[in-house]
Amino acid sequence: MSPETSQHLQSLREHLEQTLKQSLELPETCPEQLALAMQYSLLAGGKRLRPVLVLLACEACGGSWKQAIPAACAIEMIHTYSLIHDDLPAMDDDDLRRGQPTSHIKFGEATAILAGDGLLTRAFEVLAGGLDDKAVAAACCVDLANAAGPEGMVGGQQADLEAETAGVRDIDHLEAIHRRKTGRLLCASLTMGGRIAGASPEVLERLRIYGESVGLAFQIADDLLDEVGDEQKMGKGVRKDASHGKLTYPALLGLEASRQRAVELIDRAVGALEVLGDQAKYLREIASYVIHRDH
Amino acid sequence: MSPETSQHLQSLREHLEQTLKQSLELPETCPEQLALAMQYSLLAGGKRLRPVLVLLACEACGGSWKQAIPAACAIEMIHTYSLIHDDLPAMDDDDLRRGQPTSHIKFGEATAILAGDGLLTRAFEVLAGGLDDKAVAAACCVDLANAAGPEGMVGGQQADLEAETAGVRDIDHLEAIHRRKTGRLLCASLTMGGRIAGASPEVLERLRIYGESVGLAFQIADDLLDEVGDEQKMGKGVRKDASHGKLTYPALLGLEASRQRAVELIDRAVGALEVLGDQAKYLREIASYVIHRDH
Numbered sequence: 001m002s003p004e005t006s007q008h009l010q011s012l013r014e015h016l017e018q019t020l021k022q023s024l025e026l027p028e029t030c031p032e033q034l035a036l037a038m039q040y041s042l043l044a045g046g047k048r049l050r051p052v053l054v055l056l057a058c059e060a061c062g063g064s065w066k067q068a069i070p071a072a073c074a075i076e077m078i079h080t081y082s083l084i085h086d087d088l089p090a091m092d093d094d095d096l097r098r099g100q101p102t103s104h105i106k107f108g109e110a111t112a113i114l115a116g117d118g119l120l121t122r123a124f125e126v127l128a129g130g131l132d133d134k135a136v137a138a139a140c141c142v143d144l145a146n147a148a149g150p151e152g153m154v155g156g157q158q159a160d161l162e163a164e165t166a167g168v169r170d171i172d173h174l175e176a177i178h179r180r181k182t183g184r185l186l187c188a189s190l191t192m193g194g195r196i197a198g199a200s201p202e203v204l205e206r207l208r209i210y211g212e213s214v215g216l217a218f219q220i221a222d223d224l225l226d227e228v229g230d231e232q233k234m235g236k237g238v239r240k241d242a243s244h245g246k247l248t249y250p251a252l253l254g255l256e257a258s259r260q261r262a263v264e265l266i267d268r269a270v271g272a273l274e275v276l277g278d279q280a281k282y283l284r285e286i287a288s289y290v291i292h293r294d295h
Numbered sequence: 296m297s298p299e300t301s302q303h304l305q306s307l308r309e310h311l312e313q314t315l316k317q318s319l320e321l322p323e324t325c326p327e328q329l330a331l332a333m334q335y336s337l338l339a340g341g342k343r344l345r346p347v348l349v350l351l352a353c354e355a356c357g358g359s360w361k362q363a364i365p366a367a368c369a370i371e372m373i374h375t376y377s378l379i380h381d382d383l384p385a386m387d388d389d390d391l392r393r394g395q396p397t398s399h400i401k402f403g404e405a406t407a408i409l410a411g412d413g414l415l416t417r418a419f420e421v422l423a424g425g426l427d428d429k430a431v432a433a434a435c436c437v438d439l440a441n442a443a444g445p446e447g448m449v450g451g452q453q454a455d456l457e458a459e460t461a462g463v464r465d466i467d468h469l470e471a472i473h474r475r476k477t478g479r480l481l482c483a484s485l486t487m488g489g490r491i492a493g494a495s496p497e498v499l500e501r502l503r504i505y506g507e508s509v510g511l512a513f514q515i516a517d518d519l520l521d522e523v524g525d526e527q528k529m530g531k532g533v534r535k536d537a538s539h540g541k542l543t544y545p546a547l548l549g550l551e552a553s554r555q556r557a558v559e560l561i562d563r564a565v566g567a568l569e570v571l572g573d574q575a576k577y578l579r580e581i582a583s584y585v586i587h588r589d590h
Contacts, residue, residue: 029475030445034453038445085412090404109385113408114453117380120412121444124419128436138432141423149416150325150333158329158409180324 005285009052012065016051016072017043023073023126030118037107037115038122042080044098049218050189051076053286057193057207060273060280070130071140071192077123078148079185084116086157120148131196140192147188156180168247175216183215206272213269214287220262221291223248227255262291300580304347307360311346311367312338318368318421325413332402332410333417337375339393344513345484346371348581352488352502355568355575365425366435366487372418373443374480379411381452415443426491435487442483451476463542470511478510501567508564509582515557516586518543522550557586 001009024039051072058068087094087102088109095105104112124141131137146152159177168174190207199207227250249258269287273280296304319334346367353363382389382397383404390400399407419436426432441447454472463469485502494502522545544553564582568575 026445029447030450031453031457033457034445034450081412085408088408090408110456111453113380113383113385114449116412117376117415118445118449120415121440121449123440124436125440125444128423128433128440131433134430134433138423138426138429138436141419141433141436145416145418145420145423149420150321150329150413152324154409154413154416155325155329158326158406161405162326162328 001285001289005282008282009286012052012055013048015069016048016055016076019069019073020076023077023122033107033111034114034118037103037111038118040106041084041103041115042077042119044100046098048076050079050185053186053189053211053214053283054193056282056286057190058197059193060276060283061194061197061199061203061207062279063193063197067132068193068196070126071144071196073130074123074127074140074144075185075189075192077119077126078144078153081116081119081123082148082153082157084112084119088112091157091161133196136195139195143188143191143195147184152180152184153182156182156184163247168252171249171252174247174249174252178216178219179212182219183212186215186218187211203275206275209272210269210283210287213265213272214290217262217265217269217287218290220249220258220265221293223250224255224258224262225293259291266291296580296584300577303577304581307347307350308343310364311343311350311371314364314368315371318372318417328402328406329409329413332398332406333413335401336379336398336410337372337414339395341393343371345374345480348481348484348506348509348578349488351577351581352485353492354488355571355578356489356492356494356498356502357574358488358492362427363488363491365421366439366491368425369418369422369435369439370480370484370487372414372421373439373448376411376414376418377443377448377452379407379414383407386452386456428491431490434490438483438486438490442479447475447479448477451479458542463547466544466547469542469544469547473511473514474507477514478507481510481513482506498570501570504567505564505578505582508560508567509585512557512560512564512582513585515544515553515560516588518545519550519553519557520588554586561586 020042021039024035024042026035054068054072054075055065059065083097084103086092087097088104094102096102100106102112103115107115123144127144128137128141131140148154156177156179160181163173163177168177187208188211190211191204194204194207226248249261253261266287270284273283276283315337316334319330319337321330349363349367349370350360354360378392379398381387382392383399389397391397395401397407398410402410418439422439423432423436426435443449451472451474455476458468458472463472482503483506485506486499489499489502521543544556548556561582565579568578571578
């Protein structure tokens with residue numbers, strides 16, 4: 001990644017951390033344990049990939065990234081709630097997340113469920129209330145809810161749980177799960193950012209293709225890291241997926257073909273942005289970074 | 296309740312049942328078990344009090360109730376998700392709801408959590424996408440999210456769980472819980488209906504007072520029914536709250552003073568609507584019905 005891009009991303013991330021913190025400054029009517037649980041998970045660091053993509057998509061379409069901050073916060077809240085609920089005993093039953101105890105280990109199961117519900121709900125308050133153009137705000141709420149809901153992320157998690165017992169049939173089945181579980185939310189990052197900058201429907205479709213391709217490539221990279229990565233850099237147990245019997249890209253395609261598929265997807269992502277010219281340079285660099293990261 | 300009011304409510308409810316059904320006609324990308332679980336809980340009947348109040352508030356402010364249908368569906372989805380999550384083993388651990396197995400008993404815990412998440416998310420899609428005036432749509436999303444989120448319903452559920460171990464201190468503590476757990480959502484029913492009809496901020500405040508008062512009166516009536524009601528009519532175990540050691544209005548104030556408090560609250564609710572004249576007649580009748588119902 002070029003020093004200019006690194007610096008820009010760093011400055012976006014610093015601004016995001018500030019705003020995420022402020023977004024959970026709740027009045028006393030919110031019980032303290034609930035507020036602490038929401039903050040614990042939302043402010044636990046992480047790559048902030050989704051909110052950064054919101055801001056970069058807005059810039060790529062000629063807007064200022066500051067306009068898109070409410071959408072960036074909202075999508076990180078949705079992503080965080082999904083992690084809390086996915087970690088629950090009835091779901092993936094994980095004790096560690098980013099090297100720290102998961103929400104239900106730290107706060108108990110009831111508060112973890114409510115912290116997830118609270119973040120999911122608060123996301124729409126921040127989104128609908130924070131954007132100035134109310135037609136754009138309403139369109140973003142539809143985007144985000146559709147991507148995160150039963151046709152998108154929540155449906156993907158259900159399909160993933162069902163595949164754990166029934167098995168993954170083939171690569172199409174695996175991709176159909178990832179498209180919903182992680183891909184749709186990445187697409188919404190891009191299209192919300194574009195909408196806020198006033199992008200045309202044609203450009204929104206290009207952004208969607210970029211998001212879809214990067215999303216799948218990201219998943220392949222995750223599977224590859226799980227297979228060959230270093231436990232310390234990942235902050236979680238490596239080969240956990242394989243040992244849980246979850247089917248992954250390397251398991252279905254082999255290591256080399258998986259790497260090849262990721263490269264093709266990134267080419268498709270970068271190609272979709274041609275129409276945006278130099279404005280989309282950060283999005284292009286992020287796309288390549290996704291498959292070259294080591295954690 | 297007058298025959299005219301009964302008939303009007305009946306026709307609103309029939310329309311609501313239709314629209315709620317349509318609101319969950321999801322494409323194949325939603326896994327079947329998840330769609331079934333969402334439908335199972337959303338279409339399980341119930342009083343439909345919150346969505347009916349949305350429609351009546353819209354009428355009371357001079358609008359047509361048909362305009363407010365998306366907001367009515369959205370609030371019933373939020374209410375339904377909260378019941379699914381409240382019933383979970385880690386929360387109230389209930390096996391029966393309205394005389395039927397709860398979601399996690401019928402579909403398993405993971406699917407029940409996801410069905411709740413799905414309904415909560417879908418609510419904002421229906422709301423933001425269904426209302427024609429996008430400024431009103433965005434304002435309704437803020438209303439609903441604030442009422443349902445950590446400062447409102449989710450916060451109330453957390454406070455309720457904490458009170459189960461730590462105990463309820465006094466009547467103010469009990470009311471502070473109910474205001475958040477059930478009151479805020481009832482207020483949002485009223486203010487969303489008013490907003491959709493273009494009500495002034497002064498009228499919205501009157502509607503809020505009505506909603507707050509009816510909400511508390513409704514809770515007292517529930518506590519009284521739990522204490523003295525008939526198990527068959529209620530469709531759930533009676534004296535369940537008392538046997539769980541939960542503090543209730545009758546336990547804190549006695550039966551007679553509880554009834555008196557409910558009557559005062561209904562007077563306050565009806566008084567708040569004076570400014571709306573005859574247009575608010577249905578809301579007035581509903582208010583009295585709340586404390587005279589037997590199930």
